[in-house]
Amino acid sequence: MKLDQLEKSGREAIESVTTIQQYINGTFTVPASGKFFTNISPFTNEKINEVAAGGKEDIDQAVMAARSAFKGEWGTMKIEERMKYIYKIADVIDEHIDEIAPLESFDTGLPLAQTKKMVARAAQNFRFYAEMVKSRLVGEAYQVDDQFINYTIYKPVGIAGLITPWNAPFMLETWKIAPALATGNTVILKPAEWSPLTANRLAEIIDKVGLPDGVFNIVHGYGEEAGAALVAHEDVELISFTGETTTGVEIMKNGADSLKQFSMELGGKSPIIVFDDADFERALDACVWGIFSFNGERCTANSRLYVHESIQEEFINRLKERVSNIRVGDPMDETTQIGPLIHKNHYENVRSYLELAKDEGAELYSGQIPADVESGNFVAPTLILNAEQEMRVVQEEIFGPVLAVMTFKEEEEVIQKANGVRYGLAGYVWTDNIKRGHRVAQKIDSGMLWVNSQNVRDLRIPFGGAKHSGIGREGGHYAFEFYTEAQVVHVALEDHYIPQFGK
Ligand code: NAD
Numbered sequence: 370m371k372l373d374q375l376e377k378s379g380r381e382a383i384e385s386v387t388t389i390q391q392y393i394n395g396t397f398t399v400p401a402s403g404k405f406f407t408n409i410s411p412f413t414n415e416k417i418n419e420v421a422a423g424g425k426e427d428i429d430q431a432v433m434a435a436r437s438a439f440k441g442e443w444g445t446m447k448i449e450e451r452m453k454y455i456y457k458i459a460d461v462i463d464e465h466i467d468e469i470a471p472l473e474s475f476d477t478g479l480p481l482a483q484t485k486k487m488v489a490r491a492a493q494n495f496r497f498y499a500e501m502v503k504s505r506l507v508g509e510a511y512q513v514d515d516q517f518i519n520y521t522i523y524k525p526v527g528i529a530g531l532i533t534p535w536n537a538p539f540m541l542e543t544w545k546i547a548p549a550l551a552t553g554n555t556v557i558l559k560p561a562e563w564s565p566l567t568a569n570r571l572a573e574i575i576d577k578v579g580l581p582d583g584v585f586n587i588v589h590g591y592g593e594e595a596g597a598a599l600v601a602h603e604d605v606e607l608i609s610f611t612g613e614t615t616t617g618v619e620i621m622k623n624g625a626d627s628l629k630q631f632s633m634e635l636g637g638k639s640p641i642i643v644f645d646d647a648d649f650e651r652a653l654d655a656c657v658w659g660i661f662s663f664n665g666e667r668c669t670a671n672s673r674l675y676v677h678e679s680i681q682e683e684f685i686n687r688l689k690e691r692v693s694n695i696r697v698g699d700p701m702d703e704t705t706q707i708g709p710l711i712h713k714n715h716y717e718n719v720r721s722y723l724e725l726a727k728d729e730g731a732e733l734y735s736g737q738i739p740a741d742v743e744s745g746n747f748v749a750p751t752l753i754l755n756a757e758q759e760m761r762v763v764q765e766e767i768f769g770p771v772l773a774v775m776t777f778k779e780e781e782e783v784i785q786k787a788n789g790v791r792y793g794l795a796g797y798v799w800t801d802n803i804k805r806g807h808r809v810a811q812k813i814d815s816g817m818l819w820v821n822s823q824n825v826r827d828l829r830i831p832f833g834g835a836k837h838s839g840i841g842r843e844g845g846h847y848a849f850e851f852y853t854e855a856q857v858v859h860v861a862l863e864d865h866y867i868p869q870f871g872k
Pocket of ligand 1: 532533534535536541559560561562590591592593595596597600611612613614616617619620633634635636637667668766768794834838839
């Protein structure tokens with residue numbers, strides 16, 4: 370690994386990685402069971418470190434700490450003071466970008482050039498929510514003639530349980546933590562077991578910022594143990610989950626008995642539709658970036674291409690050229706475009722889909738993996754050519770650098786095909802016909818659509834999926850619907866009529 374080329378602070382951060390403990394009530398502690406699991410490098414498949422394997426007892430302790438913080442200092446803190454903490458977290462993240470980004474790449478295999486951008490976005494998440502709470506967390510008031518006034522206020526809900534995946538860990542964790550804390554809740558984070566390093570760094574940052582004890586807690590561990598205990602806990606009001614659809618279903622069942630509120634950000638199999646009048650070069654750039662960035666481990670990846678048949682030959686030829694030239698390699702090398710997949714199990718899963726594609730009658734076209742990185746979980750960027758709508762490789766989320774390529778003739782046909790999967794997270798439409806762009810975008814059953822654009826979004830806009838891609842929306846003021854409880858206060862302004870039963 371090219372550690373020697375990293376900035377000194379990045380190298381130091383990686384070299385100083387040691388055993389990871391829980392962060393509960395402002396203290397780093399060993400798990401109650403005393404058990405740890407081994408965290409493995411995606412690049413070498415060698416051990417990175419040991420990580421606390423949390424369970425029910427750790428969750429119980431974290432919940433006690435979070436409840437006491439919620440009832441105590443944090444719950445009664447003036448908003449200006451609370452926001453000072455939120456801004457401070459953003460500042461300290463910014464000060465440490467050159468440590469956190471390499472740590473993230475080291476742990477996940479995501480290329481460094483991409484993790485640097487993700488980490489900068491993480492700091493922005495805190496600033497953004499501090500500003501949103503001050504400007505947009507507003508109630509309504511209704512005057513009912515001269516008799517009543519009804520008004521609404523928004524209160525924090527309590528303890529937010531946040532369960533996050535490994536594909537963009539730091540960014541996705543902060544995406545939940547920032548609105549949860551800014552609105553006044555306390556937090557228990559259960560990070561993904563395959564990417565614990567930057568979550569732990571975040572705990573260190575928050576510890577340094579001096580947030581009151583118990584406001585922010587991390588319980589590391591397996592989903593089926595630590596995650597499940599958090600979901601089932603009677604005293605946790607909210608679960609915000611990002612991960613696979615099947616896990617989301619399981620979590621909703623397990624949280625039903627304690628009547629949890631859920632936000633679910635789940636899997637995707639998003640289409641990119643390229644019409645014959647599209648800006649060919651830009652559509653090509655966006656298509657390649659959209660599926661091969663983040664190693665293809667991206668929930669909003671355009672993993673299904675529908676290209677108009679009149680341009681398909683040229684478009685596919687150019688795609689092949691790009692795929693052959695994508696730089697696969699060491700995630701620590703700033704010129705790398707695709708790094709190793711997160712874990713051997715995930716690698717095997719992606720590889721099994723490539724075998725399945727062949728069994729289903731499709732043809733594969735793949736780029737190159739340099740010989741000197743063979744110990745890593747590398748999957749070359751791959752096109753599944755001659756794919757057909759009903760194939761499993763078109764219907765199921767592969768979550769790797771793999772693009773299913775299909776063609777179409779008519780607008781109605783492609784809309785049906787785009788909608789013909791169980792997912793509905795994102796979609797991309799490329800056309801120079803503005804009417805068609807809007808028309809097709811609006812007919813696609815997904816939470817988010819981009820027209821002539823790659824996946825860039827303003828933080829004020831809602832994020833989330835339709836169908837099996839999720840429930841609810843995060844982002845902007847939409848996060849308030851989840852992290853706050855609306856309360857209405859009805860006040861009488863005069864002595865109105867009250868029925869006098871039994872008088
Ligand atoms: P995953 O579902 O395997 O795990 C996600 C988290 O859930 C992990 O922290 C895991 O430990 C925990 N978990 C697992 N079983 C649990 C249980 N029974 N109870 C409680 N917690 C449990 O997902 P992953 O493999 O880490 O992430 C990849 C998936 O995430 C993909 O499907 C991807 O599309 C999705 N994703 C969605 C979005 C979105 O915004 N829609 C964003 C990123 C990733």
